[in-house]
Amino acid sequence: MKRKTVWRELRERALPKPDRLNKExxxxxxxxxxxxxxxxxxxxxxxxxxxxxxxxxxxxxxxxxxxxxxxxxxxxxxxxxxxxxxxxxxxxxxxxxxxxxxxxxxxxxxxxxxxxxxxxxxxxxxxxxxxxxxxxxxxxxxxxxxxxxxxxxxxxxxxxxxxxxxxxxxxxxxxxxxxxxxxxxxKEHEGEQFRYLKILKTSENEDEIIQAITDGGLPYEVVTGSVKRMTPKIWERLLYQAPYFNLIRNLNNFGKNGVFDSMENLDYAVSRITDEKAIRQSRLFPFRFYIAYQMLEDFRGAERLRNALQVALEKSVANVPELDGKVAIASDVSGSMSSNLTGDYSVVQCCDLVGLFTGCLVKKCRDLPIVLPFEWDVREDIASQVYEKKTVMEIASCFSAWGGTSLSAPVEWLMRKREPVDYFIAFTDNEEWVGRSFIEAWTEYREIAPECRAYLVTLLPYRDYPVPPEMNDVHFIFGWSDAVLRYITTDPADQMREVMEIEI
Missing domain, CATH: 1.25.40 (Serine Threonine Protein Phosphatase 5, Tetratricopeptide repeat)
Incomplete structure (x- = not known):
């Protein structure tokens, strides 16, 4: 045992020297x-x-x-x-x-x-x-x-x-x-659309207002802010005119105003939400569907809309290629994953995105991956829940943020189990501070799995990296869109290559 400790110490001394300290x-x-x-x-x-x-x-x-x-x-x-x-x-x-x-x-x-x-x-x-x-x-x-x-x-x-x-x-x-x-x-209303807007502001005739909305192609925000009294029929007209993201964001408003009491309207909304072309053209982050799902209130038709949002989320990542080989997914569920993604009033946290990405990747692996949620150590209880779920949305619901960050913990788990994998994929902010460093554990693990490549999908802009640039078997991918999953399944260098190939 002493000899093993000595050789480990010598190996770790040979690693590149860190040139900064992270937030911890x-x-x-x-x-x-x-x-x-x-x-x-x-x-x-x-x-x-x-x-x-x-x-x-x-x-x-x-x-x-x-x-x-x-x-x-x-x-x-x-x-x-x-x-x-x-x-x-x-x-x-x-x-x-x-x-x-x-x-x-x-x-x-x-x-x-x-x-x-x-x-x-x-x-x-x-x-x-x-x-x-x-x-x-x-x-x-x-x-x-x-x-x-x-x-x-x-x-x-x-x-x-x-x-x-x-x-x-x-x-x-x-x-x-x-x-x-x-x-x-x-405040003059000279153009054609402006004239329709003036009708909205001055008329109290429901049919005239609906005709103005239709003929003028007036947006949701303008209508709801201009009409003196919104009626169920006006809300219904807005449903059929709503752009995709507007529809997703306002399902509660439509539902609470009785729009989905009509089976025809509900069928339209479900069809629109799950339309593959509309999903692709919307360019929505996967977490936008998750937010809409989480925020949906109880009204007539809500359960069908929840199912539609689950289908839409699955379709939103359908263009991600499948991943061959043995895969380990390391999902960071430490306390720092409680950070809001887009602003202080955002309802989505990093741990939600970690869950969504984990769910998407589980669905894209040809063989069942090894799921390794981690904070101080690997959370096998969360992994067990993940294996029981069927949809991306259900998998995402298993994740929450708590505890310290040991980026080496999932690597140590693979070493203890003597599990060689082809891909080690982590969703994290890279702010490790518990246990051994990732670079130490990763260097040792490479003796078990010399062909394995690591992909650290970075979700926050701290810029504290656990390995230096010269380690070419560890790749960093940045972003919140489903494109990051595509880079994993193709070539991680594609992200920087796509940047360089943009024409100005």
Whole structure:
């Protein structure tokens, strides 16, 4: 036994020396600036996290963007995060950083990041905060003017305060887009959609209002904020006109207002929610279906809608290829996984996303994987529950956050069982602090499974890595979308490769 301890100590002394400490003062490593940038843009949360207050966290993330000297890479990463990672706030912050340093590059990519007035309002708010640049400047105002010139009545109605911000900042001449500017500044309803909106605001005739909603293609937010008295028939009209995400978000509103008392309406909603093309085009994170499922209240038809949301979640990851070989899934259920993903008012925590990703991956393994939820140690009780569940939603419900973080615990479990696997996949924030370090355990485990590759799917932007860049058998993947699962089943280098291949 003594001899084994000596050889282990010698092996561990030969490991690369850590060059930083993580949030728990545990040894960690730095990696490339490019990886840091990608981590921030695809997992950046503006919420109060377990290890960082919102202001501290945002300040650290902005420092990462400022340190990126390769502006072309930063621009590509910002576009990737917005278009393929489906994140919004940090890509917009990245665009502000680019506007400060390279106005010409900013002009080339601005409309790919700020896709509507709501995005521009956040861009303006970030500029006003003076955390990245001092004010807006001529080049920014010119691009905002261009956005106003091409703005539709639909966007002006849906985001009136954001458009007002854009107008107040850029001071356009009325001739730039007369109907939009006069609607915002003078409350005039000159355009076709604006005339339908005026009917909503002034009419008390239900049939006339419904006809205006239909003919004008008026959005949910505009209708509910303009009609003097909402009726069941008006709610019903909104159901059939709702975009996919709007439908998912407002199931309770439709249900509480009696829309699903009609079997025809309920059938339509179920069909729409489970439509594969609509799911694919919506580009929703898997956790959006989980939130809708968790938040659904009791009303007539609610059980069918719950089942539809489960089906939609399964279909949302249907394009992830199946994974061959023996797989171990290490799901972090430690206390730090209680962090909210998108903001302090978010109802989804990291542990929910861990559960969803675990469930998705369980369904995508050809052979039954080894599920290893961990905190201080491996939670075999949670693993037993997972094996009993049939759907992704049911598997996700098994997970909650508590305890310390031992990223080495699932590796130690595999060593004790002498279980060689082909893939070791962890969903985590990488903030280990209990037991041996991951790098020590992983190096020893490689003697049992020399061909095994590790994938650490990183869910929060702390940038404390448990292994250095030179360890090419451990890969990091960043993000919250189902794309991270696709990179596991194909090639982890694809994520960075996709960034580099983006055309500007």
């Amino acid at each position: 003062e545990f040894p960690a490593y730095e990696r490339t600036v490019e990886e840091d940038v990608l981590a921030v843009l695809t997992t950046g949360s503006t919420a109060n996290l377990f290890y960082a207050r919102a202001t501290e966290n945002v300040k650290e993330m902005l420092e990462v963007l400022k340190k990126c000297e390769d502006l072309e890479f930063l621009a590509k990463a910002v576009i990737y995060a917005r278009e393929k990672g489906f994140t919004r706030t940090l890509p917009i912050a990245g665009l502000v950083e680019i506007s400060r340093r390279e106005p010409a590059l900013f002009r080339k990519i601005a409309d790919r990041i700020c896709q509507n007035p709501h995005d521009w309002q956040q861009f303006i708010d970030i500029c006003r905060s003076r955390t990245i640049r001092q004010g807006l400047g001529r080049s920014v105002k010119e691009v905002i003017l261009k956005a106003i010139a091409g703005m539709s009545e639909y966007h002006a109605m849906k985001y009136p305060r954001a458009v007002e911000d854009m107008i107040n900042i850029s001071h356009p001449h009325e001739s730039l887009n007369p109907r939009i500017i006069r609607y915002i500044k003078k």
